[in-house]
Amino acid sequence: MDSNNKKRETYYESIIKQGYSRRDFMKFATYIAAYMGLENSMVGQVAKSLETTYRVPVIWEHFQECTCCSESFIRSDHPIVADIILDKISLDYTLTLMAASGHQAEAAKKATMEKYKGEYILCVEGSVPMGDDGNYCCIAGQSAKDILIESAAGAKAIIAWGSCASNGCVQAAKPNPTNATPIHKIIKNKPIIRVPGCPPIGEVMAGVIIHMVTFGRLPELDRLGRPKAFYAKRVHDSCYRRPYYDAGLFAETFDDKNAKDGYCLYKLGCKGPMTYNSCGTIKWNNGVSYPIQSGHGCIGCSEESFWDNGPFYERLAKVPGIHAEGLADDIGKVGAGVLAGGLAVHAIAANISKRKELKSRINRGKSNEKDIDS
Amino acid sequence: MKKIKNFKRVYVWELPVRIFHWLNVLALFVLVVTGFIIANPPAILSSAEATNLHSFGIVRFLHFTAAYIFLFVLIMRFYWAFMGNRFASWRAFWPFTKKNWNNFWHVMKIDIMLLNEKEEDVTKISIGHNSVATLSYIVMFVLAIVQIATGFALYGDMASWWLPKMFTWVIPLFGGDFIVRSIHHTAMWLFIFFAMVHVYLVFYHDWLEGRGEVSSMFGGFKFVSDERLKHAHNEKEVEIKEEKGIVATK
Ligand code: HEM
Ligand code: HEM
Ligand code: SF4
Ligand code: SF4
Numbered sequence: 001m002d003s004n005n006k007k008r009e010t011y012y013e014s015i016i017k018q019g020y021s022r023r024d025f026m027k028f029a030t031y032i033a034a035y036m037g038l039e040n041s042m043v044g045q046v047a048k049s050l051e052t053t054y055r056v057p058v059i060w061e062h063f064q065e066c067t068c069c070s071e072s073f074i075r076s077d078h079p080i081v082a083d084i085i086l087d088k089i090s091l092d093y094t095l096t097l098m099a100a101s102g103h104q105a106e107a108a109k110k111a112t113m114e115k116y117k118g119e120y121i122l123c124v125e126g127s128v129p130m131g132d133d134g135n136y137c138c139i140a141g142q143s144a145k146d147i148l149i150e151s152a153a154g155a156k157a158i159i160a161w162g163s164c165a166s167n168g169c170v171q172a173a174k175p176n177p178t179n180a181t182p183i184h185k186i187i188k189n190k191p192i193i194r195v196p197g198c199p200p201i202g203e204v205m206a207g208v209i210i211h212m213v214t215f216g217r218l219p220e221l222d223r224l225g226r227p228k229a230f231y232a233k234r235v236h237d238s239c240y241r242r243p244y245y246d247a248g249l250f251a252e253t254f255d256d257k258n259a260k261d262g263y264c265l266y267k268l269g270c271k272g273p274m275t276y277n278s279c280g281t282i283k284w285n286n287g288v289s290y291p292i293q294s295g296h297g298c299i300g301c302s303e304e305s306f307w308d309n310g311p312f313y314e315r316l317a318k319v320p321g322i323h324a325e326g327l328a329d330d331i332g333k334v335g336a337g338v339l340a341g342g343l344a345v346h347a348i349a350a351n352i353s354k355r356k357e358l359k360s361r362i363n364r365g366k367s368n369e370k371d372i373d374s
Numbered sequence: 375m376k377k378i379k380n381f382k383r384v385y386v387w388e389l390p391v392r393i394f395h396w397l398n399v400l401a402l403f404v405l406v407v408t409g410f411i412i413a414n415p416p417a418i419l420s421s422a423e424a425t426n427l428h429s430f431g432i433v434r435f436l437h438f439t440a441a442y443i444f445l446f447v448l449i450m451r452f453y454w455a456f457m458g459n460r461f462a463s464w465r466a467f468w469p470f471t472k473k474n475w476n477n478f479w480h481v482m483k484i485d486i487m488l489l490n491e492k493e494e495d496v497t498k499i500s501i502g503h504n505s506v507a508t509l510s511y512i513v514m515f516v517l518a519i520v521q522i523a524t525g526f527a528l529y530g531d532m533a534s535w536w537l538p539k540m541f542t543w544v545i546p547l548f549g550g551d552f553i554v555r556s557i558h559h560t561a562m563w564l565f566i567f568f569a570m571v572h573v574y575l576v577f578y579h580d581w582l583e584g585r586g587e588v589s590s591m592f593g594g595f596k597f598v599s600d601e602r603l604k605h606a607h608n609e610k611e612v613e614i615k616e617e618k619g620i621v622a623t624k
Contacts, residue, residue, distance in 0.1 A: 346488075
């Protein structure tokens, strides 16, 4: 793209150039600060950074993915988000959205990588197939693996968008035929932000990227490398059906009265209690609703290997390591039954084998009894 | 060949051991029952508004209360492994001494495989834990730590106290709440298996040895034959200070 040759401009300049007013800009700053979980007093700082910092070049790679992350991102609530980050301004390379294509596009990427070495942010959508030497996913004659290593080398930081890039998602589900691998298992020497979800919420994606560009550093991350502002709470902790859960009022089937009355979906396999995401607070589609509000349990889309974590519509516990239909309670019940049988056999055998000893003890006891003077 | 057996009362399980034992049993019982309910809650028929009902919250509250008791008595027991008598000591659990090893094989032969000795040799019977039992307790202690680590890790994000928060590293270690929950659930079954075998063997010993094994965990005393005690004295296992037939062990 031609942005490489343009004079560098600040975010503010480009927003104004797009035809937004100062008022729009301030509204945007307030809105995005709120999503980032910042205090009200920080709005000024966000606005100031957007006014003074030059736009950060972004390279957005697409590997084994379905593009739902991009889709989610361009639908994030505020139009400025898509405008400043995607729309020709900041994005130096993204196959799906850029105007250029083919050799031109590859050339634009190369140019950015050279010119802004150590400065650009690398966004990765999709996992990388490591099987068969990376041949399962090739773009412009290069394997995803090689592309990633090449573009990561000069990146300031990497954002792993979605469950594919942060956990492997469906293509990494057992038996993972292509050996689909999340980014943090391949790149070890760069700061990586994992933004899981299938897809992640658009506002969350915007919040992460705006944080990076306004403050010039990574948002605070948890132990799994996820931004704390969005992944510190489980869906369950902010679910509006939670009072039904605490009351023990559960829908038993999707068409019973309880489901109609909006009872908790726990017994229908809701994975909200084990899933870290912002669905309960930020919600989806501009805050219209989220799965549970629409009557469907959480499937845990932002959790590690959620495709392998048992059925979506049942609440079952699996025995770790056993991936066939190894349900802990079935195995447990059989085990307890066998054990009880074994103990019963042992008890009978003991009485037979030790009968002499028992008899002599009983006789001794009897003779002692006779010796008691009454 | 009528042999007269004299028994003496030996104070084996001191009060802290017994307190540990029964609080542990109680906590486990509550944890298993509430655990099953949490895993698969029953359908309750109630027309009450959710605001006026807290039944599942109570089940979880009981689980977490029992969890704290479970943790604290375990800490107390570890402390007592250093402060208590020889039968409570960590040394009694250490499997790699010759004595414990011999006892292990003896118990395996006589009590597990149910073989008989030609001539009963009381000197081979342990006074405190036998070595097979200690192994099972070691497994149980490890399991307890697994349950505490996984349980408090699941609990940590709901808590504000530092103690549960201390375990939040367990989640990233395994990758997510799902797998941690599966481990927690599966380990429960191992506890149930342990308890079945343990209770059976306690009654087995009571029945076949007639030394008051079951009641020992209530009153603290076991009955030990004179012959066995003499052997213990010679081996410097116990010091015999006889007072009204009670043997002091320290
Ligand atoms: C009716 C029930 C029970 C009785 C009568 C009983 C009795 C006993 C006795 C006599 C001992 C000492 C064993 C020895 O001589 O080596 C003991 C130890 C022990 N029991 Fe039980 N038990 C019962 C249930 C349980 C249950 C349900 C559990 C837990 C699952 C349990 C856990 C333990 C542990 C951990 C020890 C080792 C104690 C220590 O060294 O501090 N017991 N029990
Ligand atoms: C031997 C001891 C324990 C047993 C047998 C036990 C058993 C269980 C079981 C069966 C579940 C349900 C798992 C499922 O959903 O499939 C559970 C859940 C849980 N347990 Fe335990 N547990 C034990 C100890 C602990 C401890 C020490 C803690 C620490 C706080 C703890 C905290 C939890 C938590 C937080 C949950 C999840 C509850 C929820 O989803 O709201 N557990 N436990
Ligand atoms: S519907 Fe799901 S997330 Fe909501 S309270 Fe019930 S179990 Fe938790
Ligand atoms: S409710 Fe659960 S499955 Fe649905 S989007 Fe949110 S985290 Fe993903």
